[in-house]
Amino acid sequence: MDNSLNLVAFDCGNSSIRTILCRFDGKKVVSELILQEPNEMTVSGGYYYWDMPRIFGILKKGLSMAAEKADKIDSVGICTWGVDFQLSDDDDFLEKALCYRNTIGEEQLSLLPEKTKRDMFYRTGILCDKINSIYMLRGIKEHMPSVMERAKKIFLVPDIFVYMFTGKEMNEPSELSTTQMLDVRTMAISREQCEYAGVSPELFSEIGRHGRLIGNIKREILDEIGIAYDIPFVCVPSHDTACAVMAIPxxxxxxxxxxxxxxxxxxxxxxxxxxxxxxxxxxxxxxxxxxxxxxxxxxxxxxxxxxxxxxxxxxxxxxxxxxxxxxxxxxxxxxxxxxxxxxxxxxxxxxxxxxxxxxxxxxxxxxxxxxxxxxxxxxxxxxxxxxxxxxxxxxxxxxxxxxxxxxxxxxxxxxxxxxxxxxxxxxxxxxxxxxxxMECSSVGNAVVQIAYFHPEYSYERLRGIIVDSLxxxxxxxxx
Incomplete structure (x- = not known):
C-alpha cells in the first residue's frame, strides 16, 4: 500500500511568508522550501497593521507552485504568529489587522490592578502580557468603538486564512490560547474574560481539533490557481510555537x-x-x-x-x-x-x-x-x-x-x-x-496533517516520524 503524501505547510512569520512542500514516504518527512516572501508591518493613521490580502496572495502563489512540483497536493495546514486578529461583521472583515506592536493593548494592561492580573492568570493559566489579544480587544473598544459595535466574529491570524481559503469559521486552540480568553480548566471561552474585554462569547467560533478536517479549499480559488482536484485544509497547531514544539525530535x-x-x-x-x-x-x-x-x-x-x-x-x-x-x-x-x-x-x-x-x-x-x-x-x-x-x-x-x-x-x-x-x-x-x-514548524505542521490521513497513528507514532525526519x-x- 502506498502511504506517500504530499503536504503543504504554510509558515507565516513576522518577517517572512513561506510555503513548504513536505513529502511523507510512510516513514519520514522531507521538506522543500517552495516560496519565501518578506513580511513586514505597514503604518496607517498612526497604527501598525498587517497586509492580509497581500499575504493571502503569497499563500495562493505558493500553493500553485507546490502543485507544480508534486503529482498531487493531498492536504494543507497553516501556522502563524500568535495574538493578532481581525474582526468581521456579517459581510466582510472590519478595519485592517492591527499588529501587537501597537500600544493600545499596553495602555489597557497598565490600568489593571495586581489582584485582577492574578485572578486572570489563575483563570486562564496565561500571564498578563501587553501583547495578549484581550487587551487589544479592549483597546479597540475604546479607540475604535464603531468597529467593535459592528463586530460579529473574531478570527485569529491563521483563522483568517482558513476562512479565506475554505469559507469555514473556526478558532484553532493553540492560537486561541494566546488571546488569554480560554478558561484553563474547561478549555472553553471564559465569560469573565469576555466581560473584561467588553465582548460577547458569541464573537468566537467553534474550537478546532488537531488532525481533523476543517473543509476543502474553495473551488473558485483552485480554479484561479489551476488545480483541478479538491484539497482538504487540516486543523494543525496554528501557533507556530506549538507546531515547532510538536516537531522537537x-x-x-x-x-x-x-x-x-x-x-x-x-x-x-x-x-x-x-x-x-x-x-x-x-x-x-x-x-x-x-x-x-x-x-x-x-x-x-x-x-x-x-x-x-x-x-x-x-x-x-x-x-x-x-x-x-x-x-x-x-x-x-x-x-x-x-x-x-x-x-x-x-x-x-x-x-x-x-x-x-x-x-x-x-x-x-x-x-x-x-x-x-x-x-x-x-x-x-x-x-x-x-x-x-x-x-x-x-x-x-x-x-x-x-x-x-x-x-x-x-x-x-x-x-x-x-x-x-x-x-x-x-x-x-x-x-x-x-x-x-529550522523547518521544525513545517514538519510539525505536516505530521499533524498525517494524523488526518492516519487517525490510527498514536501520538508516539507521530513523534517517531519526527525523530526520523529532522x-x-x-x-x-x-x-
Missing part, C-alpha cells in the same frame, strides 16, 4: 525547548497546565500545544533584535549581506563582551536598534554613536551573548517551576542556525543544546 514526553524566531519562546512541554504561585512569580505562561499538551513558557526577546540590526547594517553600508556573512561579523571581535537585558522595554520597537544597544553597552561612546559610527562586530557579539544568557536564565527558571530533570535543551526555528547563541546557552545552563532543523547539531557546554 525528543524521545521524551517532557522536554526543554527554545523556539527561536522573531520572538524566543522558552519553556518545557508538559502534559497539563502548571498554574501556581511559583509559575506566576516567574512570569511563565501556559499555552496550548499539539493534541492537548501544554507548553509552559516565557515569551522573550528573540531574533527581532538581530533582524533589525541586519536591516540597519545594510542601510548603513548601502548593500545587502547574507545571514551567514552578517552572523560571522561577530567572529572578528576579540575584546570584552558586554551584555545587556534583551527584554528591556527600550528594545521593543526602537527607532534605531543599533543606537539603543550602543547606549546600553557603551554609554561612554554616545558621541561616536550619535555620528552613526558603530563597531558592528562588538555589537553583534554582545547581542548573541545577551540572547544566549537570556535563554539559559529562563530555562533554569522553567526547570525550577516544573521540578523535572531534563537531559538536554532543544532549539528550533530560524534562530537555531546561530552557533554563537547556541553555544553561549549551553555554556551558561551547563547542559547540551541540540539545534534542530537533522540536529549538538552543542556541548565548554565551561
Amino acid at each position: 525528543s524521545g521524551e514526553e517532557k522536554y526543554l525547548f527554545v523556539s527561536s524566531g522573531t520572538w524566543a519562546l522558552i519553556g518545557a512541554q508538559c502534559p497539563e497546565p502548571v498554574v501556581n504561585e511559583k509559575v506566576l512569580d516567574a512570569r511563565l505562561t501556559n499555552e496550548t500545544g499539539a493534541f492537548g499538551r501544554t507548553t509552559l513558557l516565557r515569551n522573550s526577546a528573540g531574533m527581532f533584535i538581530v533582524q533589525r540590526l541586519k536591516a540597519e547594517y545594510e542601510n548603513e553600508t548601502g548593500s545587502k549581506i547574507s545571514w551567514n556573512d552578517f552572523t560571522a561579523l561577530a567572529d572578528d571581535y576579540t575584546g570584552e563582551i558586554r551584555t545587556f537585558d534583551v527584554n528591556d522595554g527600550r528594545l521593543f520597537n526602537p527607532e534605531v536598534m543599533v543606537r539603543q544597544i550602543c547606549a546600553m553597552i557603551s554609554p561612554s561612546q554616545e558621541e561616536e554613536t550619535a555620528k552613526g559610527r558603530y563597531c558592528w562586530p562588538e555589537i553583534l557579539a554582545s547581542t548573541y551573548a545577551s540572547l544566549g544568557d537570556s535563554y539559559a536564565e529562563t530555562l533554569s527558571t522553567v526547570k525550577e517551576c516544573t521540578e523535572e530533570t531534563y537531559r538536554e535543551v532543544y532549539i528550533v526555528g530560524g534562530g537555531s542556525k546561530n552557533a554563537a547563541i547556541n553555544q553561549r546557552c549551553a555554556d551558561r545552563i551547563k547542559m547540551p543544546v541540540v539545534a534542530c532543523d 537533522q540536529v547539531k549538538r552543542y556541548d557546554p565548554k565551561e
Whole structure:
C-alpha cells in the first residue's frame, strides 16, 4: 500500500511568508522550501497593521507552485504568529489587522490592578502580557468603538486564512490560547474574560481539533490557481510555537525547548497546565500545544533584535549581506563582551536598534554613536551573548517551576542556525543544546496533517516520524 503524501505547510512569520512542500514516504518527512516572501508591518493613521490580502496572495502563489512540483497536493495546514486578529461583521472583515506592536493593548494592561492580573492568570493559566489579544480587544473598544459595535466574529491570524481559503469559521486552540480568553480548566471561552474585554462569547467560533478536517479549499480559488482536484485544509497547531514544539525530535514526553524566531519562546512541554504561585512569580505562561499538551513558557526577546540590526547594517553600508556573512561579523571581535537585558522595554520597537544597544553597552561612546559610527562586530557579539544568557536564565527558571530533570535543551526555528547563541546557552545552563532543523514548524505542521490521513497513528507514532525526519547539531557546554 502506498502511504506517500504530499503536504503543504504554510509558515507565516513576522518577517517572512513561506510555503513548504513536505513529502511523507510512510516513514519520514522531507521538506522543500517552495516560496519565501518578506513580511513586514505597514503604518496607517498612526497604527501598525498587517497586509492580509497581500499575504493571502503569497499563500495562493505558493500553493500553485507546490502543485507544480508534486503529482498531487493531498492536504494543507497553516501556522502563524500568535495574538493578532481581525474582526468581521456579517459581510466582510472590519478595519485592517492591527499588529501587537501597537500600544493600545499596553495602555489597557497598565490600568489593571495586581489582584485582577492574578485572578486572570489563575483563570486562564496565561500571564498578563501587553501583547495578549484581550487587551487589544479592549483597546479597540475604546479607540475604535464603531468597529467593535459592528463586530460579529473574531478570527485569529491563521483563522483568517482558513476562512479565506475554505469559507469555514473556526478558532484553532493553540492560537486561541494566546488571546488569554480560554478558561484553563474547561478549555472553553471564559465569560469573565469576555466581560473584561467588553465582548460577547458569541464573537468566537467553534474550537478546532488537531488532525481533523476543517473543509476543502474553495473551488473558485483552485480554479484561479489551476488545480483541478479538491484539497482538504487540516486543523494543525496554528501557533507556530506549538507546531515547532510538536516537531522537537525528543524521545521524551517532557522536554526543554527554545523556539527561536522573531520572538524566543522558552519553556518545557508538559502534559497539563502548571498554574501556581511559583509559575506566576516567574512570569511563565501556559499555552496550548499539539493534541492537548501544554507548553509552559516565557515569551522573550528573540531574533527581532538581530533582524533589525541586519536591516540597519545594510542601510548603513548601502548593500545587502547574507545571514551567514552578517552572523560571522561577530567572529572578528576579540575584546570584552558586554551584555545587556534583551527584554528591556527600550528594545521593543526602537527607532534605531543599533543606537539603543550602543547606549546600553557603551554609554561612554554616545558621541561616536550619535555620528552613526558603530563597531558592528562588538555589537553583534554582545547581542548573541545577551540572547544566549537570556535563554539559559529562563530555562533554569522553567526547570525550577516544573521540578523535572531534563537531559538536554532543544532549539528550533530560524534562530537555531546561530552557533554563537547556541553555544553561549549551553555554556551558561551547563547542559547540551541540540539545534534542530529550522523547518521544525513545517514538519510539525505536516505530521499533524498525517494524523488526518492516519487517525490510527498514536501520538508516539507521530513523534517517531519526527525523530526520523529532522537533522540536529549538538552543542556541548565548554565551561
